[in-house]
Amino acid sequence: MLSSFSATQQAVLLLSFVSAIYVYRLLISRQREDGHVLLGPSRGIASWIWGHELLAFEGQATEMYTNWASVWGPIFKIKAALFHSDIIVAADHAAVQYIFQNSDDYVKSPAFRPPVANVLGKGLVWAEGDDHKKQRRILANAFSSEAIKGMADDIAECSEKLESRLTNHLLSHAGAATVNIVEYTSTCTLDIIGRVAFGYDFRSGQSTEAKQIHASWNGHVNSGLTFGAFIAMLVIRTFPQIFLLPLPAIKAGGQIREIVSKLSMRLLERGTFNERGRDILSTLMKADNGDGSKVERLTAQQIVDNISTFMMVGHETTAGSLNFTLLELAKRPEIQQKLRDEVRQRGRNFSYDDIQRLEYLDAVVKEGLRLHPASPQTERVALKDDVIPLSKPVRTTTGKTISSLRVRAGQVFHIPFTTMHVNTAVWGPDAADFHPERWIVPGGVPAPSELPHGWSGLVTFCDGPRNCIGYRLAIFEFKVILATLIRSLEFHETSADVHTKISPTLQPVTDGRGGLLPLFVSLAA
Numbered sequence: 001m002l003s004s005f006s007a008t009q010q011a012v013l014l015l016s017f018v019s020a021i022y023v024y025r026l027l028i029s030r031q032r033e034d035g036h037v038l039l040g041p042s043r044g045i046a047s048w049i050w051g052h053e054l055l056a057f058e059g060q061a062t063e064m065y066t067n068w069a070s071v072w073g074p075i076f077k078i079k080a081a082l083f084h085s086d087i088i089v090a091a092d093h094a095a096v097q098y099i100f101q102n103s104d105d106y107v108k109s110p111a112f113r114p115p116v117a118n119v120l121g122k123g124l125v126w127a128e129g130d131d132h133k134k135q136r137r138i139l140a141n142a143f144s145s146e147a148i149k150g151m152a153d154d155i156a157e158c159s160e161k162l163e164s165r166l167t168n169h170l171l172s173h174a175g176a177a178t179v180n181i182v183e184y185t186s187t188c189t190l191d192i193i194g195r196v197a198f199g200y201d202f203r204s205g206q207s208t209e210a211k212q213i214h215a216s217w218n219g220h221v222n223s224g225l226t227f228g229a230f231i232a233m234l235v236i237r238t239f240p241q242i243f244l245l246p247l248p249a250i251k252a253g254g255q256i257r258e259i260v261s262k263l264s265m266r267l268l269e270r271g272t273f274n275e276r277g278r279d280i281l282s283t284l285m286k287a288d289n290g291d292g293s294k295v296e297r298l299t300a301q302q303i304v305d306n307i308s309t310f311m312m313v314g315h316e317t318t319a320g321s322l323n324f325t326l327l328e329l330a331k332r333p334e335i336q337q338k339l340r341d342e343v344r345q346r347g348r349n350f351s352y353d354d355i356q357r358l359e360y361l362d363a364v365v366k367e368g369l370r371l372h373p374a375s376p377q378t379e380r381v382a383l384k385d386d387v388i389p390l391s392k393p394v395r396t397t398t399g400k401t402i403s404s405l406r407v408r409a410g411q412v413f414h415i416p417f418t419t420m421h422v423n424t425a426v427w428g429p430d431a432a433d434f435h436p437e438r439w440i441v442p443g444g445v446p447a448p449s450e451l452p453h454g455w456s457g458l459v460t461f462c463d464g465p466r467n468c469i470g471y472r473l474a475i476f477e478f479k480v481i482l483a484t485l486i487r488s489l490e491f492h493e494t495s496a497d498v499h500t501k502i503s504p505t506l507q508p509v510t511d512g513r514g515g516l517l518p519l520f521v522s523l524a525a
Contacts (some may be wrong), residue, residue: 004348004494010382012022015446017457022033024061024453025058026178027126028041028288031365033412034087034396034402034405034406034407035085035086035088035405035408036339037392037398037402038045038050038076038077038078038088038393038395038396038397038399038405039072039073039076039077039395040068040072040076040077040078040086040089040225041068041071041072041076041078042078043307046078046095047081048078048083049081049082049083050082050234051078051080051081051082051084052064052078052079052080053078053079053080053081053087053234054081054230056078057230060499060500060501061376061377061418061500061501061502061506062339062377062416062417062418062419062502063500065089065091065377065414065416065419066416066418066419066422069089069091069416069419069423070424071307072094072095073394073395074090074091074092074391074394074419074420074423074425075088075089075091075092075095075390075394075405076088076089076180077089078414081234082235082237082238082400082411084237085410086118086413087412087413087414088405088411088412088413088414088418089413089414089415089416089419090414090415091390091415091416091419091420091423092390092391092394093391093426093450093451093453094389094390094391095164095388095389095390095391095405096250096333096415096420096453096459096463097463097464098133098388098389099380099388099415100411100462100463100465100466100467101463101464101465102386102460102464103131103464103465103466104129104383105382105383105384105386106324106380106381106382106383106413107129107232107380107381107382107383108128108378108379108380109235109379109380109381109412110127110235110236110237110381111233111236111242111378111379112364112378113126113128113235113401114240115233115271118257118310119220119254119256119257119306119308119312119431119504120257120260120305120308120312121257121261121304121306121308122301122302122305123135123299123302123305123308123309123310124139124309124469125309125313126305126309127247128415129264130467131423132309132414132465132466133465134296134298135298135306136465136469137296138283138296138298139145139280139283139284139306139469141283142197142279142280142282142283143469143470143471143472143473144472145472147279148352148472148473148476149352150195151473151476152352152476152480154192154195154196154467154475155192155196155221155236155476155478155481155482156349156350157195157478157479158188158191158192158195158479159188159481159484159485160187160484161191161194161204161486162184162185162187162188162191162204162484162485163485163488165184165487166179166184166206166485166489166521167488168462168524169525170489170521170522171523173467173525175522176520176522176523177520178518178520178521179519179520179521180372180515180516180517180518181323181326181330181491181517181519181521182319182323182508182515182516182520183205183214184318185315185319185322185323185326185481186205186214186315186319187205187214187219187315188204188211188319189200189315189316189319189322189477189481190204190205190210190213190214190311190315191203191204192310192315193310193311193314193315196279196473197279197280197281197310197314198267198279198281198307198311199279200263200267204268209259209263210431212259213256213259213260213311213312214260216255216256217256217515217523218309218514219255219315219505220255220256220387220503220504220516221503221513221514221515222503222513222514223505224503224514224519225381225501225503225507225509225512225514226503227279227389229503231346235460240496256310256312258332260307260311260312261305261308261485262294263311264303264304264305264307264308265304267281267307267376268284268285268300268303268304268307280307280310283308284298284303284306284307285303291297294457312471313470313475314474316374316505317374317375317474317505318374318474318477318478320372320374320505320506321368321369321372321373321374321460321478321506322368322478323366323508323517324371324372324479324500324506325364325367325368325369325372325478325482326370326482326485326491326519327491327493327498327508327519328367328368328371328372328434329364329469329486329491329519330491330492330493330519330520331434332434333490335364335434335436336486336490336491338360339360339361339364339482339486340486340487340524342360342361343358343361343486343487344360344487346358346503348481348487350480350483350484352476355424355476355479355480355483358479359440360436360440361482361483362439362479363436363437363438363439363440365475365478365479365482365483366436366440366456367434367436367437367438367460368434369456369459369475369476369478370422370456370458371418371419371422371432371434372500372506373416373417373418373421373458373459373460373504373506373507374418374460374505375416375417375462375505375506376416376418376500376502376506377414377416377418377419377502378414378415378417378462379412379413379414379415380412380413380415381410381411381413382407382408382409382410382411382413383409384409385406385408385409386406386407386409387404387405387406387407388404388405388406388407388524389403389404390402390404390405391450394512396457411463415459417460419473420459420461421458421459426446426450427445427446439456439493445457454467454471455471455475486524487524488523489520489521489522489523490522490523490524490525491519491520492519492520492521492522493519493520494518494519494520495510496510496511496517497510498510498517498518498519501514
């Protein structure tokens with residue numbers, strides 16, 4: 001029968017048939033998911049090619065998501081770049097908790113995993129599914145409360161070296177100077193992770209490896225702030241093979257991995273483990289001990305990749321939140337002095353238990369991590385059709401309200417942690433303010449039912465089976481470093497216009513340069 005039609009008519013029939021199938025599938029799909037009826041920012045302000053994602057990239061970290069959430073509520077849709085399906089921005093705590101708890105069904109997106117593999121290798125942060133569960137089981141003991149307590153002396157010693165280094169610098173400048181605090185905190189946190197996790201001394205940033213790591217990381221951070229990096233991250237969603245191209249941001253990430261992997265292999269080759277050892281290196285080496293025991297195994301490459309992962313993630317994340325907390329204290333001298341008074345009452349030497357007893361220090365750290373999580377947002381992709389609960393009903397474009405959200409497999413979610421932490425409907429009208437007292441006064445923080453998440457009701461360390469395995473170490477070293485610095489030094493803000501960006505973690509950007517946060521520091525009276 002088709003032979004009676006001309007080639008043109010056959011082509012038109014085929015195109016019509018395909019179009020009909022597409023429209024039918026689109027209509028059926030929309031009957032089975034609610035993403036298309038969510039409210040969201042106007043299409044008129046979105047780029048035709050780059051969608052709303054360009055606006056989010058150009059603004060400060062999660063700034064646009066926070067602005068849009070204040071208008072459209074804690075769950076809304078935005079236009080994705082490169083003609084992908086709309087993205088759902090989820091800042092509703094019930095929805096986010098559900099997504100995080102069901103980590104096998106909501107995985108990190110293709111836009112996330114290749115960059116992680118490029119910089120860190122295929123360790124715990126990269127892994128998914130059973131591979132992630134296995135690696136996490138093996139590493140769990142290295143981050144227990146008991147293990148962290150055993151690290152206290154090394155953490156205190158590294159913090160005191162930072163204090164001495166800053167003090168000596170100030171003494172050579174008549175007792176006060178403007179410094180880029182990032183250069184100091186990042187060397188300290190690298191010292192700490194080197195000592196407590198791998199028994200390695202980075203010598204306060206003066207070792208060859210430390211200098212190489214910091215130089216490569218700074219290059220990676222600044223490459224990630226460019227429009228080219230923005231485009232690359234978007235193209236990865238469709239073409240992961242882009243990591244074979246010699247793009248600047250990709251090359252910078254690869255340089256970090258090359259440097260850290262070489263050091264990781266040296267540590268592994270020289271290392272000897274103690275059967276009772278709880279540090280990361282001992283734990284990893286036991287997982288490679290070919291003695292016929294039934295201990296779960298990691299490949300040699302997985303061990304190297306995990307050493308690289310914890311070496312980088314274990315120092316940059318803590319330093320990032322610490323830097324912005326110091327900036328908050330520099331802006332609020334009365335809070336800074338109150339913290340100094342509490343710390344000085346404990347004397348010069350801090351034991352593990354001493355740090356846990358400092359109530360105001362605990363409040364300051366919680367507030368810093370609430371407003372300045374090291375990873376301000378994350379991304380997840382649904383692997384199956386599902387129904388996601390919402391904490392409160394939301395109105396849709398049809399005028400109806402929904403109390404749960406039907407989604408299709410493949411739906412992309414952006415989850416902005418900072419947006420959740422400054423939601424005035426949850427945290428009150430001063431949600432965006434740095435106010436440590438909220439953690440001390442009765443009723444200062446929302447009820448647990450309003451915050452069904454991880455540590456202290458925050459998503460700073462994520463939640464569910466993929467929460468940050470090293471959160472106890474991060475919190476403790478944050479407290480020790482901050483207490484050590486604040487007891488002898490005063491921090492003051494400068495006239496610098498500091499912005500917050502994500503590249504790939506929370507970064508201060510001053511005069512277009514990432515990794516730069518000027519503070520005026522003086523010796524405390």
